[in-house]
Amino acid sequence: MANYFNTLSLRDQLTQLGKCRFMNSEEFSGGIDALKGKKMVIVGCGAQGLNQGLNMRDSGLDVSYALREGAIKEKRQSFINASDNGFNVGTYEELVPHADVVINLTPDKQHTQVVNAVMPLMKQGATLSYSHGFNIVEEGTQVREDLTVIMVAPKCPGSEVREEYKRGFGVPTLIAVHPENDPQGHGLEQAKAYAVGTGGDRAGVLESSFVAEVKSDLMGEQTILCGLLQTGSILCFDKMIEKGIDAGYASKLIQYGWETITEGLKYGGITNMMDRLSNPSKVKAFELSEELKEIMRPLFQKHMDDIISGHFSKTMMEDWANDDKNLLSWRAATGETAFEKTPAGDVEISEQEFYDNGVLMVALVRAGVELAFEAMTDSGIIEESAYYESLHETPLIANTIARKKLFEMNRVISDTAEYGCYLFDHACKPLLTDFMKKIDTDVIGKKYDEGRNNGVDNAKLIEVNAALRNHPIEVVGARLRASMTAMKPIV
Numbered sequence: 001m002a003n004y005f006n007t008l009s010l011r012d013q014l015t016q017l018g019k020c021r022f023m024n025s026e027e028f029s030g031g032i033d034a035l036k037g038k039k040m041v042i043v044g045c046g047a048q049g050l051n052q053g054l055n056m057r058d059s060g061l062d063v064s065y066a067l068r069e070g071a072i073k074e075k076r077q078s079f080i081n082a083s084d085n086g087f088n089v090g091t092y093e094e095l096v097p098h099a100d101v102v103i104n105l106t107p108d109k110q111h112t113q114v115v116n117a118v119m120p121l122m123k124q125g126a127t128l129s130y131s132h133g134f135n136i137v138e139e140g141t142q143v144r145e146d147l148t149v150i151m152v153a154p155k156c157p158g159s160e161v162r163e164e165y166k167r168g169f170g171v172p173t174l175i176a177v178h179p180e181n182d183p184q185g186h187g188l189e190q191a192k193a194y195a196v197g198t199g200g201d202r203a204g205v206l207e208s209s210f211v212a213e214v215k216s217d218l219m220g221e222q223t224i225l226c227g228l229l230q231t232g233s234i235l236c237f238d239k240m241i242e243k244g245i246d247a248g249y250a251s252k253l254i255q256y257g258w259e260t261i262t263e264g265l266k267y268g269g270i271t272n273m274m275d276r277l278s279n280p281s282k283v284k285a286f287e288l289s290e291e292l293k294e295i296m297r298p299l300f301q302k303h304m305d306d307i308i309s310g311h312f313s314k315t316m317m318e319d320w321a322n323d324d325k326n327l328l329s330w331r332a333a334t335g336e337t338a339f340e341k342t343p344a345g346d347v348e349i350s351e352q353e354f355y356d357n358g359v360l361m362v363a364l365v366r367a368g369v370e371l372a373f374e375a376m377t378d379s380g381i382i383e384e385s386a387y388y389e390s391l392h393e394t395p396l397i398a399n400t401i402a403r404k405k406l407f408e409m410n411r412v413i414s415d416t417a418e419y420g421c422y423l424f425d426h427a428c429k430p431l432l433t434d435f436m437k438k439i440d441t442d443v444i445g446k447k448y449d450e451g452r453n454n455g456v457d458n459a460k461l462i463e464v465n466a467a468l469r470n471h472p473i474e475v476v477g478a479r480l481r482a483s484m485t486a487m488k489p490i491v
C-alpha cells in the first residue's frame with residue numbers, strides 16, 4: 001500500500017489540504033434522518049468508541065458493537081464498556097453483514113488488520129466510517145468500490161465527547177467523504193447525520209478532507225497539544241526543584257497550572273490568557289515567548305514537513321512493526337521523570353496564583369499555540385482547522401494532565417498522538433537547554449512582580465498588546481468562539 005497523499009498531484013494535494021468549510025447550522029436541519037433506522041455497528045469500544053456510541057444512542061440511532069472474539073470471551077474492558085451500558089455486542093461475523101454503517105474506532109495501528117477482516121463481511125453499498133484519516137491517507141488503504149467511506153472526527157479526547165454532550169452541547173468535529181469512495185453520493189448526508197448524533201453539530205462542524213484532517217491532527221498532537229505540554233511540565237518542574245522550590249508546590253503548580261491558564265485561552269484566546277497577568281508579567285511573558293518562538297520554530301517546521309512528506313508515519317509504522325519498541329521505552333522513561341513521581345502537595349494555590357507564578361508556562365502556551373497554527377497555515381491548512389488543532393484543543397488536553405499527570409494524558413490520547421508526543425519532547429528538551437539556564441524562579445514558581453517596580457512602559461505595552469491581538473489566530477478564534485456561544489442557547 002502506498003501513502004495516498006503522496007500519490008496525488010501537487011494540485012490535488014493542495015486542494016485536499018485546503019479543504020475546509022465551516023458549516024452553518026441550517027445544514028443540519030435534517031438531524032439524524034439520513035441514518036435513522038440504519039444499523040450502526042461500531043468496531044472497538046475504547047475512548048472514542050464507547051463515548052460516540054452513547055451519544056448516538058441518546059440521539060436516537062441504532063448502535064451495537066462488533067468486538068474481536070478474544071475481547072468477548074475474556075470479557076475484556078471493551079466488552080464490559082459495551083455490555084454494562086446495555087449495548088448489543090457480537091462478533092464481526094454476527095454483526096458486520098447486517099450493518100449499514102461500520103464505524104472503525106480501533107487504534108490506528110490496528111486499522112489495516114481490522115479493515116481487512118471487516119471489509120469482506122460488509123454488505124454491498126454499506127458505509128465504512130473513521131474518526132481519523134491515518135489508514136486511508138498514510139497507509140493508502142483501498143476500500144471496495146461499492147462502499148462509501150466517511151470520516152467524523154471529534155476534535156478532542158473521547159471522554160470530553162461524552163461530557164460535552166451530557167451538558168447539552170458537543171465538540172467541534174471535522175467531517176469528510178473520501179473522494180475515491182462515494183459511489184451513491186450520500187456520504188456527506190450520512191456524515192452530517194452522524195455529527196448530529198454525536199452532538200458535534202452544536203459546537204461547529206468543518207467540512208474537510210481525510211488529508212486535511214490527518215495532517216493537521218498529527219501536527220497539533222505532536223507539538224502544542226501533547227508534546228510541548230510534556231516538555232514544559234518536565235522542564236518547569238526540574239527548574240523549580242533546582243532552585244529550591246518545595247517539590248509538592250512545584251508538582252501542583254504544573255499539574256493543575258496548564259488546566260487553569262488554558263481555561264483563559266478557552267474563553268478569550270491568547271489575548272485573554274495574557275491579560276490575566278499583570279502588565280509587567282505580561283511584557284515578560286511576551287518576551288520569553290518571542291524567544292521561545294525563535295528557538296522552537298525550526299522544530300515545529302520539521303514536524304510539519306515530516307508529517308506532510310510521510311516521513312513521520314513511515315517511521316512510526318516501522319516502530320509498529322518492531323513491537324512498539326520506541327513507544328514502550330519512551331512511555332517507561334516518561335513514568336520515571338521527577339515530575340511524574342512527585343505527588344502534588346497539599347497546598348492551596350488560587351486561580352490567579354497559577355498565572356502569577358507560572359509566567360513561563362503562559363509563555364510556553366502562547367509560543368506553542370502560535371507556532372503550531374503558523375506551521376499548519378503555512379502548509380495550506382485552513383485557519384479554522386488550524387485553530388481547532390492548536391488553541392481550541394489545548395485546554396481539553398490540559399484537563400487530562402490535571403487528572404493524573406502525563407500518564408493520564410498519554411493514556412487517553414491515541415497511540416499515534418502518544419508516539420508523536422514523545423518524539424517532539426525528546427527533540428525539544430535539548431533545544432531549550434540554553435534558554436532554561438537563564439530561567440529563574442521569578443518566572444516559574446514565584447510571583448514575577450515581587451520586589452519589582454510595578455511600572456511598565458506605555459509604548460512597550462501598546463506594542464505587546466497589538467502583537468498579541470493582531471495575530472491571525474486571534475482573529476479567526478474570536479469568530480469561531482462567537483459562533484459557538486451563539487449556538488449554545490439553541491440547545
Ligand SMILES: NC(=O)C1=CN([C@@H]2O[C@H](COP(=O)(O)OP(=O)(O)OC[C@H]3O[C@@H](n4cnc5c(N)ncnc54)[C@H](OP(=O)(O)O)[C@@H]3O)[C@@H](O)[C@H]2O)C=CC1
Nearest residue numbers: 044045046047048071076078105106110132157158413414
Ligand atoms: N483517543 C482519542 O481521544 C481520539 C481518538 N481518535 C481516533 O479514534 C480512533 C480510535 O482511537 P481510540 O479511541 O484512542 O482507541 P482505543 O485505544 O481507546 O480503543 C481501543 C478499542 O479497539 C479495540 N481493539 C484494539 N485492537 C484491536 C484489534 N486488533 N482488532 C479489533 N479491535 C481492537 C479494543 O478492544 P480489545 O478489548 O479487543 O483490545 C478497544 O475496544 C483512532 O482512529 C483515533 O485516531 C480521534 C480523536 C481523539
Ligand SMILES: CC(=O)[C@](C)(O)C(=O)O
Nearest residue numbers: 155156157221413414417
Ligand atoms: C485527543 C485527540 O484529538 C488526539 C490528540 O488527536 C488523539 O488522541 O489522537
Ligand SMILES: [Mg+2]
Nearest residue numbers: 155156217221
Ligand atoms: Mg485530534
Ligand SMILES: [Mg+2]
Nearest residue numbers: 217221414417
Ligand atoms: Mg489524533
